[in-house]
Amino acid sequence: MKSKDMKELTSLISKLRKIQRTLIYKHTQLKTIYEDDKHKHLMMILLEECSQTDDIFDAESQFSDVNFEEFNRGGDFTGLKSISTVRWNCVFKLAQVHLNHIGSIKKCLEELEEYDLILTKQDSILLGGVVELLDVFNVFTTYIQGNDFPTLNSLVLFYSEIKDRLETIHLMTTDDLIEKAADILLTNLNRRMPLPMEAIASALLDPSTQHLKIINEWLNLEGYSKVEVIETVAQSMKINIHETISEAPILDDRDTTVQPKSLREKLLAKHINMIHGSSNLEQELELFAQKKEIPACVLSFWRQNESSFPKMSAVAKVILGIPATTAKSESAFSIAGCLIQRRRASIEPMRAEKTLFIHDNYDLFNF
Template sequence: MPSPVWSFFTVAENDNAFAICNACSLRIPRGGKRSSSFNTSNLISHLKSRHRGEEVLKEYEAAAAAASTSSETNAVTKGRKSDVTILQSFEKSRPFARDNEKTKAINGKVMEFIALGDQPFSVVEEPSFRSLLAHLEPRYTLPSRRFFSDVSLPALYDVVATHIHSLIDQNGLHISFTTDIWTSDVSPVSMLSLTAQWLDEDFNLQQAMLHAQECPGSHTAAMICQAFNTMLAHWNITKDQVHVVLRDNARNMIKAMEECGLASLGCVAHTLQLAVNEAVLSQRSIADCVAISRKIVGHFKHSNVATSRLRNLQKQLGMKEARLQQDVATRWNSTFYMLTSLLQQKRALAAYAVDFDLPAFLSPNQWALIENMLTILDPCEQLTKNMSSATATAADVIPSIEALKRLLNKTVATDHGIKTSKSMLLQAVEQRFSHISTESVCFLATVLDPRYKDCFFDQATKKEAMEVLTAKMRSQTENEPEPHEKRTRTDDNNNNTSLQKMYEEILHENATNELNHSQADQQIQAYLSEPTIPRSESPLDYWRSNKIRFPQLALLARKYLSSPCTSVDSERLFSAAANVIDEKRNRLGCEKAEMLLFVKKNLPLVPSPRI
């Protein structure tokens, strides 16, 4: 900071070794010839001796006093900042306390990492993981694996469960479920699943996993029924709230739902698989083709040399490099994918067989049979995909099966060699899905889907569907609570004794019923008279926009369009379970495994912050 004396002097232009006094214009030496020896002592002495008693000296003394005070203040402030910095340095070197908010936040993120990433609890003991956290936050102390398994996981589970409870309480008027039983390959553990989905008031689809609990002993209908009652009670879900349960076609599961008094529906994908297996894949000529195909794929699957040779041939022939797919005997569509991959690599396989040995090979007739067979399996595979999508509902079942039956009824050029299989597949589909036209879960959902309405019914089914829908709407309207009416004091006093009041009640009841019935019929007729929307559009978007126009129909749509048509949600859950209970965690208890699955599936539904 420059000296205040320079407010009263100016450096000489021709020689900077001198300063000119602004008051008397006298040249005053600055203390030497070099800039390193310059000072302000001569300048101050000049003011005190030459301008004593003058205003100039008084101004200088005032400026000097002010500058001295400012300098002292800056020095004190600088010292305080230095003290604060030292205290902060000491504080930053101290580890976080266990109850520190930062510690809690990091613990929560580590627990989420374990649950969402399918990590074993032992990951917190890995030196590399501990080194990473120490580098990111040196003050954080990573707890033991027992802390995360016994403290952090239950705490996170409770947070998520509380949120799911609130969602069900707020919007779970009618809930649809899926269930299945899974047995681990690496541990003697069986689990019973329960997933739920429903539509909220704005027709947004809500999905949650509720249980994947241990299912010990024999899987009898009585045991499954008892487990279901316990699971529903745990979530305070009454049986009136249960719209339908999607299950497999096992007898014990069907009987269990009957004993529980719950409406249930067989998984469409499972039912279609049974039809394909018994009508197509069980045929001798086709079964032989499948057996040979498995041998060919197995040859390449178990030999890196053979795989490398096939890849080189694909390059030479200008074909896209692709691996042959192995099928799973219990999944017909995996057999479809295997045969498709073989057909795509037919040229490469023929070239391979010229120079190298294959355990088996398909004849020209068998190649033709496979190609024709895939033409009837392709729509079945496409239907399975559509039915297994997250947006598929029970409304898609009848239209999809009707479309498949019509396709199988058509005669085309590719029927050569597979007419019997095609005919048997049609019979199997008709037999196994004969009940869907009488399932209210399916035909009411179809009518309430604006993409289909009643277009896929014959006249008899249309009439029955309209009668059931009308009855449902009238029952729904009659069960709605009466709006509260203001009454005079006279009405209150004579509520039970006025004859006139009885007349009014009878007239009001009958007039209301007639009006409600008329409104129900009008809504149905108005809804059905409008054209269907394209299949690419969402029925939920339609009802979100039209729930005010058709209020009673919208309530029914919210119920019936909540139902899925497959138990794929439970199967996907158990695919995740296979990652939780794997070879690294084959001793993990079912209770902990269920918590991990619950958190993994439902944590994205919980808004942040979670812990």
């Protein structure tokens, strides 16, 4: 995205910031615009949201001092972060508030006689495009923030969703700038959000994601089969799937209870596998492909079906425990920073570790 396009975008964001501050500074006057309770309530919501988003930004506008003459990256898109410290989710929140209350904001600006701040038709179109574009990534971050332990299998699902929505925006948008942005994001999606083999393997081990179209596309592009992916990941993680004890698989999906086996049956299953023959990874994958359920917890699914898929479960135990992002680790370091301060510099490492453990697992304690 060239400097001209960036200037148009940052000009819109700067305008939104000015609108936001105008509404906050004139909030006492704006409360008297509407007489009925319904519109008064909507006005209070608008002012509250403006106040919340204002806290995100610094006191001075961070978009007013951008020197676009010096901003020359050969026409490549590098994002707002390269020219401003404001993150995309802050811009998304700011734009979303204005889009949701665009009619009320226009009326407020007319009442205040701030006609130069009223968004033009082109500004409104660009604003809608910005919200739609950034909402693509907001869905993923919302899931990550709301999930205590997001694992690798979720990456493939959200990669598919992000790619599909970007393609839709690229085809349907009427704004040239948003079309360019969507095209650049699609072009760089694999570089900025690569799908490692471990993510593909974890998606294959989840009955709810194993049939995603993106998996077959990845396999065809990289030249792997499903069996090769599982075996390669198992080898890289030093998981021995060739010496797993094969027990009789539960072929009937309706029988979800694990029946206790006698010592004789266990020995027969271990040494000669006379009941259903020896299990191999390819057979397990074929049987697993028939699973159409969407388990609430994939780890609970493997706990119940471990005996049916001994080789796959050996890999699933390891790979489905890998977090999808470093958000949880970063949160732990942040909390540790609040705990270990100058006034508590002498706290023992073990005591600090136990305190952090209790903090992260407080909801599991039954006092």
